[in-house]
Amino acid sequence: MTAPTHAGRYRIEQLIGVGGFASVHLAHDEELRSSVAVKILADNWSRQAGVRERFLQEARLLRRADSHLLVQVFDVGELDDGRPYFVMTYADRGTLGERLTGPPLPVGEALALMGEICQAVAVLHSIGVVHRDLKPSNVLFCSRPQGGERVMVADLGIARSTDHLSGLTMPAGSPGYQAPEQLYFDGAPDARADVHGLGALTYRLLTGTVPAKPELRVPPSALRPEVPEAVDVAVMAALAPDRRSRYPDAAAYAAALASPTPLLPATPDAERPEEADEREQPGHQPPGDRPPDDGTPNGGASDGGTSGDGAPGDSAPGDRASSDRASGDDVWAGKRRRNVLVGGVAVLTAVLAAATTVGVTLAQRPGGTPSPGATATPSPTGADTGRWLRPGSDVPDRYRALIVEAGTYCSLPGLSPALIAAMLKAESGFDAALSDPANDEFGIARWTPRVLWHWQPGGLQSPMPTPPFDPRLSIQSMGRFMCRLGPRVADVPGDPAMNLAALFRSGVDPVKRAGGVPPKWRGYTAKVARYMRDYEPS
Template identity: 65%
Template sequence: MTAPSHAGRYRIEQLIGVGGFASVYLAHDDALRSPVAVKILADNWARQTDVRARFLQEAQLLRRADSHLLVQVFDVGELDDGRPYFVMTYADRGTLLERLRGGPLAMDEALSLMGEICQGVAVLHSIGVVHRDLKPSNVLLCSRPEGGERVMVSDLGIARSTDHLSGLTLPAGSPGYQAPEQLYFDGAPDARADVHGLGALTYHMLTGRVPAKPGRRVPPSALRPEVPEGLDAVVMRALDPDRDGRWPDAATYLAALSAPDTPPPPLSSPSSSSPSSSSPPLPPASGPSEPGPSEPAEPPPGAGERPRRRWRALAGGAAAIVVAVVAAAVAVSLAGSSDPPGGPASSAPATTGGPAGRWLRDDSDIPDEYRDLIVRAGTYCAEPGLSPALIAAMLKAESGYDPNLSDKDRNEYGIARWTPEVLWHWQPNGLQGAKPEPPFSPELSIVAMGRFMCTLGPQIEDLPGDPALKLAALYRSGVTPLKRAKGIPAKWRDYTTQVARYMRDYQPA
């Protein structure tokens, strides 16, 4: 849809961020003579009453917190075409993610930034809210009039009020930062889930790397020897796979970071905002024994060709049970819950994005309108082989960049050839959001590819073969066929050869 020229009194100047559910624009408040960011719900979601309500609940939560440590909301409204929007602080210095692309931060800078991030999350915890999606792209940086910069925590699209966390809680979060309990239904994440996210942010700033999954993690000092032993211990405690082993909340974690050589206090449960001891036990941190909505079930042998079709065929099995449970939970929340269930989690920051030219050749046939989305998907995590060039090559092979592709025989649609049932898993809110219906927007389809690669990619890292081409085959076949073939199945080698050829065309010289 064409960008609006105005949102109420705010004059739209340019698009600065796109997510699966919303877009963020740089705008100008002519009355107050200042730049602002305007977040607008996507047209294809604006007619979904539950998504629309949750979009506005994000604005309400930010307004309720009303802290300079969080992105502040100044106004809400509705465009002439009926789409809701809200007006926020404009972050003119970008995101923490953009800053980390230059490598690890200086020790003092990392700890100073982390102090402000912890304070912002502590504000949320003080009003009984768990963020649930702390990651570098949700930490924004803004110039201060007096000099220096202000750090702001953003994007409460999947935040939860802790007074509702003892009920059914749906999977949420981003690979590398989410706490293990966030992978499961009824994990009931409390403030300690955010502590895990804060620990992952600290680790990333100190080492330049996202923490590996539990069982493979090494202390920050193993990657950066000058990190002191006391700081190692504080960060690794925040990343404990067992939430009972973590710091209880953001304020306590900040205190520990401020005095890393002080003996830690004894372990204790969080305050009354935490789930009671009767909360259901969590599955092992190494992963679920049954596939969850953020990791579609592996297809049974002999099912249809593409994993999207095979996963869809699991009606009556684990996937069908998951869908039924989610449908019931969403119905309950819409019937009267006042907390904001996982909603339109646009990860689009209220910032300017970096040029795609650093990742993709300028003289290639990649359409300009998709380049920033391709970069987002290709840098979604640090999975070996994942890159913007890979995503672009796969889109070329899948659809020739045709956003209107419609293959009804295979029930595959859009630029990335998703089926509705499987895209439902990989959209920003997973099964908690409304089931997507074709036509699928490129904004939703392309970014979902990054989520797919980052969640399932670690399961094939140990197999032989080129990491990028293994990911391309994974997208076509799923995990089990790659493991059975001990690498790229013969059936998909022509496809991966085609992807490799396009990748060579798209990688910068």
């Protein structure tokens, strides 16, 4: 069909874009003497009532939002041939897609731009609208009369009000940016789909590439080392394959991007994914997770005398899966994901803000830097650890300061240096050279390399640790693990210290399902409790 010369009072000057359903034209408002963009529904779709209504719905949503952060709608009408059109802001400085043909933007500039894009999407979320197709070509730039430019989010052609999202929602979105749930007819994407799109946009701005598949994905800093740790955490959480592990909306994601310290999504327990591979699977138990022959958590296996007292059944456990320690963190590590590690997860150093409701205060961060608003606990020396660990006990002097540092990493019910010491005794008998290749566990705390990778200072930004593990690394990481996951079992009945010991062995969900220490680990926690009594100050 021949391009129109006018749309109402607007003189059509040139075609500037064509999509699957509509074309966009540069036009001139002859009354107000200004340039505008006119979006016209394609002729072959204008006769379909459903498509026509959807086209007009985009104009209504934009008008309802009425924000300078979004393309604004000024008028609607029909051409002489019956095709509907609407008039909107003209983006005279092009699209973000056009600007991404060169090298990535400076990190500060990229984050500032993402802040504005997030604000725009937050406007939509505040009125209950999900964009569903965030990508570089839908981010526009417009000159400001006073100089400079403003950012606008455009193209709400497949946007939906959350009031109308349901299992009948059609698949939508663009490859590389769409959330996994958008691939399915019944995905019913909500604001968290937009968070995924924002995460993918951030990744593209920082690295110059779209995110890879989850199993191959690395954090932005792996491709661009100057990316801050907190940004790594925010981006990788936004890109989580399971939407329940993402930030709830654009405003929450923007806050995480702007935070100087890592800020993870505060996912309600009821919303957390129930991982199928986290449950005991009849007939499919990994060799390291077979039930013990004698009913004890250790299966009565000998550890070569490293348990400290040589008592039968008192050995360090050899029957847990190599990734059990990550199991409590559904978002970041996942229990027993032996072959598929959700790649690119950044260091988990921050205790969620919600954790303060259960009495958690971060006291130390890696490198001894106090977290904002927290009181730093000075790192003790071997000579002044007596206030936390009983002098004369068998805790090696060379590890005492490290144990105190891990046990006082945060203020958490049940966490103490005596607990850390007792767990190390139960795990390895303080044997820093412990090597258990069959279970892929090494060192004084029996870490698995891939699990320790998450909890080490620097997280996945640092290389994956390889055995033998330095005792400092192993012990420090125990404190980080406890302070990140401990708050999630703080409301579980029973002895808080024993729940934390069980957490280290089994993860958050098993402890919560059991309402305390799971039966499988009661022999282990009994041993830890006995050692604790030996190590607590008189």
